[in-house]
Amino acid sequence: xxxxxxxxxxxxxxxxxxxxxDFNLNVKDGEFIVLVGPSGCGKSTTxxxxxxxxxxxxxxxxxxxxxxxxxxxxxxxxxxxxxxxALYGHMTVYENMAFSLMLRKENKNEIHxxxxxxxxxxxxxxxxxxxxxxxxxGQRQRVAMGRAIVRTPKVFLFxxxxxxxxxxLRGSTRREIMLLHKRLGATILYVTHDQTEALTxxxxxxxxxxxxxxxxxxxxxxxxxxxxxFVASFIGLPPMNLFxxxxxxxxxxxxxxxxDLTAEEKELLxxxxxxxxxxxxxxxxxxxxxxxxxxxxxxxxxGMNTLVNGTAGNHKITCKFRDWCTYKPGDTVNxxxxxxxxxxxxxTNAIR
Amino acid sequence: MDLNNDAALIRKDRLRYTKNKxxxxxxxxxxxxxxxYFVSIYSSDVGSYYYKIFIGASIVYNxxxxxxxxxxxxxxxxxxxxxxxxxxxLGILQVVRIFYIPMKAWKETNPTxxxxxxxxxxxxxxxxxxxxxxxxxxxxxxxxIVGIYKxxxxxxxxxxxxxxxxxxxxx
Numbered sequence: 001x002x003x004x005x006x007x008x009x010x011x012x013x014x015x016x017x018x019x020x021x022d023f024n025l026n027v028k029d030g031e032f033i034v035l036v037g038p039s040g041c042g043k044s045t046t047x048x049x050x051x052x053x054x055x056x057x058x059x060x061x062x063x064x065x066x067x068x069x070x071x072x073x074x075x076x077x078x079x080x081x082x083x084x085x086a087l088y089g090h091m092t093v094y095e096n097m098a099f100s101l102m103l104r105k106e107n108k109n110e111i112h113x114x115x116x117x118x119x120x121x122x123x124x125x126x127x128x129x130x131x132x133x134x135x136x137x138g139q140r141q142r143v144a145m146g147r148a149i150v151r152t153p154k155v156f157l158f159x160x161x162x163x164x165x166x167x168x169l170r171g172s173t174r175r176e177i178m179l180l181h182k183r184l185g186a187t188i189l190y191v192t193h194d195q196t197e198a199l200t201x202x203x204x205x206x207x208x209x210x211x212x213x214x215x216x217x218x219x220x221x222x223x224x225x226x227x228x229x230f231v232a233s234f235i236g237l238p239p240m241n242l243f244x245x246x247x248x249x250x251x252x253x254x255x256x257x258x259x260d261l262t263a264e265e266k267e268l269l270x271x272x273x274x275x276x277x278x279x280x281x282x283x284x285x286x287x288x289x290x291x292x293x294x295x296x297x298x299x300x301x302x303g304m305n306t307l308v309n310g311t312a313g314n315h316k317i318t319c320k321f322r323d324w325c326t327y328k329p330g331d332t333v334n335x336x337x338x339x340x341x342x343x344x345x346x347x348t349n350a351i352r
Numbered sequence: 353m354d355l356n357n358d359a360a361l362i363r364k365d366r367l368r369y370t371k372n373k374x375x376x377x378x379x380x381x382x383x384x385x386x387x388x389y390f391v392s393i394y395s396s397d398v399g400s401y402y403y404k405i406f407i408g409a410s411i412v413y414n415x416x417x418x419x420x421x422x423x424x425x426x427x428x429x430x431x432x433x434x435x436x437x438x439x440x441x442l443g444i445l446q447v448v449r450i451f452y453i454p455m456k457a458w459k460e461t462n463p464t465x466x467x468x469x470x471x472x473x474x475x476x477x478x479x480x481x482x483x484x485x486x487x488x489x490x491x492x493x494x495x496x497i498v499g500i501y502k503x504x505x506x507x508x509x510x511x512x513x514x515x516x517x518x519x520x521x522x523x
Contacts, residue, residue, distance in 0.1 A: 095370075109363065113362065
């Protein structure tokens with residue numbers, strides 16, 4: 001395994017559309033990096049540039065201290081796992097896993113040992129003689145991972161590997177990927193639009209939008225201290241509640257309610273006195289009881305908690321209560337905000 | 353499973369997951385060589401001379417041969433012992449065939465007065481078809497022998513594994 005450096009990467013297509021802008025990232029040996037963002041944000045393009053499937057328009061890609069920017073994909077020693085598995089339908093699981101090594105003309109006995117070892121890691125030993133169409137989606141994805149593992153590449157690339165799986169299988173395969181990473185200590189670059197995958201798998205997350213990196217940090221950093229409005233609204237489910245609020249008299253005043261600021265927040269927002277900022281509150285940070293009155297319009301019980309959607313004046317608010325609630329449309333509930341985030345209205349950056 | 357880097361053991365274990373492509377390919381090659389044989393026969397005067405039930409039977413045999421050989425190629429690929437024997441039998445039959453059309457036509461005097469060669473089959477063509485049949489016979493026999501060897505090896509190894517597995521489950 002090895003480290004990976006993406007230095008000032010740009011991707012400009014022939015039609016002059018720029019998909020990636022000045023992408024910088026240093027991936028440490030054995031680190032699990034997740035690129036997350038909405039569709040079209042450039043995360044898959046970045047991954048494909050690392051794989052060598054897309055030309056790099058500008059910048060450098062360095063793997064293990066070696067500049068591989070102009071190197072063809074086969075010489076980069078990288079293994080990629082695709083969303084659609086890309087398995088050979090006429091080959092057995094064993095043959096699929098052994099194929100890349102056979103192409104390299106490696107010793108057959110060594111290939112055999114590598115395939116068996118990978119199959120054992122992925123719990124595929126009993127499936128080795130089956131063809132892909134006899135396997136479930138999760139097993140097929142494991143075969144695709146096995147094909148990557150046997151090569152013992154420097155870097156593993158995963159391009160939305162769980163997107164084709166149903167919710168339950170996605171959860172279990174996600175845990176398998178996590179265990180696999182621990183077991184192999186592999187350097188992994190993983191692309192997803194699913195923030196649950198990003199938060200649970202990543203050592204660090206790269207959040208992207210419109211080809212730009214919005215924030216790089218640990219899952220907790222992105223959740224707890226989002227760098228800007230985009231990250232704040234993208235990370236977290238349901239998304240963060242956002243309100244325009246004027247800072248005056250030690251309060252953040254919205255249309256229909258006002259929030260008393262703590263001493264720390266007052267100091268933080270001292271420059272914004274008399275100005276409008278964006279106040280962000282995560283649904284899980286809305287607590288029952290307080291002086292903000294919400295008119296409930298829906299109550300969704302999720303088992304462990306309840307999502308209560310309502311309005312406070314013109315503002316829609318989503319609350320995530322821990323209890324099993326039975327509010328009916330038209331009910332009124334008083335709430336307070338436990339933890340608040342503030343963003344500059346003009347730059348959309350977090351106020352820190 | 354722990355193979356302890358034992359090359360012989362790994363070779364045996366590999367059989368469990370790989371097909372016997374060698375035998376299968378040898379048989380396919382034998383079919384191709386046999387095609388050279390019958391193309392030579394049917395495109396020459398020999399075909400015209402035997403234009404009766406004998407040549408009809410030869411055509412039918414060639415079709416049956418190709419079908420059976422193809423089936424045995426698929427069979428040996430999956431380590432089915434029976435098809436290895438079928439392959440050897442087909443090889444023996446290829447040798448026997450030398451003594452029918454090629455040998456007879458080679459010995460038969462050419463009925464055409466101004467013919468290029470004195471016999472129905474020229475010496476050169478005789479050598480050519482005998483070599484074709486001989487090569488396909490050798491290929492079929494080799495495929496069968498390799499098939500028997502690998503299948504026996506796989507079966508005994510599998511029995512060994514099953515025995516071990518039984519031992520583990522009894523414990």
